[in-house]
Amino acid sequence: MAGILLEGYYWQELFLSFSFTMGIAVIYLTVRNPDLFLDHKTELMTREAFRMIMRQLLEKNDFEGFGFVIRDYDECRMAYGGAFVDGFLGYFGKYLRQEFSKQYLFYMGGGRFFIISTLPMDLEAEVSKVHERFRKPWGRDGKIAYFDINCCILDDTLVFSSVDELKQCIGIAFETADSPKHEDVIIDKGCQERVKRQFHVRGLLEESLAGNSLEVFLQPLVEASSGRVEGAEALVRMKDKDGSIVGPAEFIDMASATGAVSILGEQVFAKVCEFIRDGGLEACGMKWVHVNVGQCSVCAVVWQNP
Structure with missing residues (x-):
């Protein structure tokens, strides 16, 4: 279109031929390369x-x-x-x-x-x-x-x-x-069903991260000598649309592969902070909560109860 317009104004120049040549080159490089x-x-x-x-x-x-x-x-x-x-x-x-x-x-x-x-x-x-x-x-x-x-x-x-x-x-x-x-x-059909399940879980993960709806469960950690609950480890879980729990084995690796694991870790970290701020440690009689940050299980943050 640019070549046609320029050719109309400057009929003595070869704008149209030049434009067609450039168009063919662009089409080749982007489509037929x-x-x-x-x-x-x-x-x-x-x-x-x-x-x-x-x-x-x-x-x-x-x-x-x-x-x-x-x-x-x-x-x-x-x-x-x-x-x-x-x-x-x-x-x-x-x-x-x-x-x-x-x-x-x-x-x-x-x-x-x-x-x-x-x-x-x-x-x-x-x-x-x-x-x-x-x-x-x-x-x-x-x-x-x-x-x-x-x-x-x-x-x-x-x-x-x-x-x-x-x-x-x-x-x-x-x-x-x-x-x-x-x-x-x-x-076969079994393989296809696995893939459909992965697509479903990926969609749930995207919706959960967008809505900040991932849930955090606390797994108690007990002092062996006293038998008392000293702290807990934060575990992330995701709910399906029917209310059932989707285990981490289905979505943690998926989050890592898509680069969303950092967002997931930040949301879990924030929820644990809110739990501590609202007096959850005192209510449960715990001193600390471990939060795994990112993909590395050895990278943990320990919140001490002042």
Whole structure:
């Protein structure tokens, strides 16, 4: 529009051509930039491309797929060097492009690959084929390496409400497949229910922090020799919409991962201060309350009753 307006006022200049050129460059850099959608190590599509493509495929929900994870990928990088291990990623990508030329191929990072197909696939046979290839050595520049994998197979009967839900299910499956002594994993209804629960708890956490509605419970700490309650430890709990208690195991790590743990700690700290200010220590016959601040359990604040 700027080019058209300028061209109208200054018809002898090339404002319109310049504007079109700049527009095409901006569109390329922001939308078609291959660095955003193509991993340079594997030459497979990235997680950003996965999000874009799956947003379209979820509308029809007519796809299937599976993925695999290089077992102990981070440990291999530390043991043999990142450059040595990452050098084989290109060979993995080349193999996948040859074997699955009609499918969408993604490198999700961290030694994790996923294959999506809109065409019918014999998933059991394809998974077996990938396993068979990885039982053989990989050669690169005269060097031989073996890599162990586990696969994650997507149950094609599942219906996902969003790309985030699908990605979370795949992420949980990858974590499970990479755990010690684990075999291939099916991304099934149980996995989906776990993800839905996580989304629900995350929403509750956001609402609780925004409304400062987290509750603090005091766990008494007893002096062994006298049997008297000397103090207490502050424990944070969250209530669901039906009034049930959501345990810390479900939301503390989530708060840490999202960076909200500091806000959570501040709110708990403030509530304990209010409890002390309002005479709670005297009423309970206690001398102090421990409050864990942040993510570190050894970081405690002790309020002494004057």
